[in-house]
Amino acid sequence: MSMIKVENIYKSYKNLDVLIDVSAQVEKGQIVAVIGPSGCGKSTFLRCINGLEKVSQGRIFIDGEEVTAPNTNLNKIRSEVGIVFQQFNLFSHMSVKENIMLAPVKVKKIPKNNAEQIAMALLEKVGMLDHAHKYPEQLSGGQVQRVAIARSLAMEPKIMLFDEPTSALDPKMTNEVLDTMKQLAQDGMTMIVVTHEMSFAREVANKIMFFSQSRLVEESAPDKFFNNPESEITREFLRSVLKLEV
Template structure:
């Protein structure tokens, strides 16, 4: 498959049979295309009881951009991610996807969620359905694809994420890394405008993390718009166009990866990086 990112030809890489240790993976990070705002959050606030988990959040994500959200536990990262497809409602503010406000409920919300792919840390596959059926289901139920078309697309996507030989197995028969790659294929099957990843590697054994990150890095190279909540700093350095650092429910700092990791502006970010990069 020929890949073109921001006008540059990127030859397809040969499939790897053995995952290599995750250090720094080189990813071509071309300039984001001319302003084409896809996800826009304005003055977003969210409470859980007395806890103000999102405070006056302003964030714009451009089509084709890879934004990695990092920060200490409890900073609001996952809540932010989950508000974008209304898995969590907001108390005030405005969220728009491709220029349209988030619908509150009903068929319009279902259509939105089809346009906004979500990959969770716990996979969330249907245990009683095969891998192939998991990837076909949304296409048939939401996108109204016929069964043959859905199966062809599902098999192609399973091959794309490196688990085509697992198509007829059930999720429990797969490793955690394989299940997460199936979850990515399932989200891609809906042809989403943007993909949200909520700590997609945090539930995986260390040796399985890289196989999932490699799939995500390939999506980044192909120009998929992505919002990634993660603790994987190597991925943030190599694949992100922008790093968003959160603490205490606020966006404290935003910067390109090289600037953020080499010269963070805020004391809060400096403290965070000193703890995770020097131990």
């Protein structure tokens, strides 16, 4: 059974079609890079997966459970699917440690002592142990994003969703965050990453999904995608972002 199964989803706001007939599957442990021009629907696609956006039509399953069913327990599904945002979105009134402990304590009802141990272990993993007592405004963008990743991991998710996690960062901080994500990929986490980092997509992902004008245009392995893409739209996109002939 696929970890994520998306069946013919549509999403529209009033008269604007954001997603048109998108179907896809993601297997356990797969690293999927979702790429495409701005406004192509890739972020909306990501947010539909954990129900932060409601689809207009179609069905989505996570580990066999239907996200799009009307009576589904979305809070439970979301607690099993981590999401990391472009704008980090740490809770600014809480320290780094409190940010990470919040969901395990309030959603999973884990005792505070245990949650604190989990938080400290994760902070060590993302290299932020020394900053446990700082507040988000006292950290750099790259540090904040690594804490945001740790915050998601504290819920021990089955899947991690990344919505342009490095788009607001300078190159040095981008590398800090990408390194953390690479480590996560090596640990076997199932990941969907919306990104403009072509090198990350090429090196780390084992599947590329290319969106253009609200449609999933191409879905293939990185080698094939970058060296021998099927559609003309993809070739044009790659020419513009990689500035080379494909």
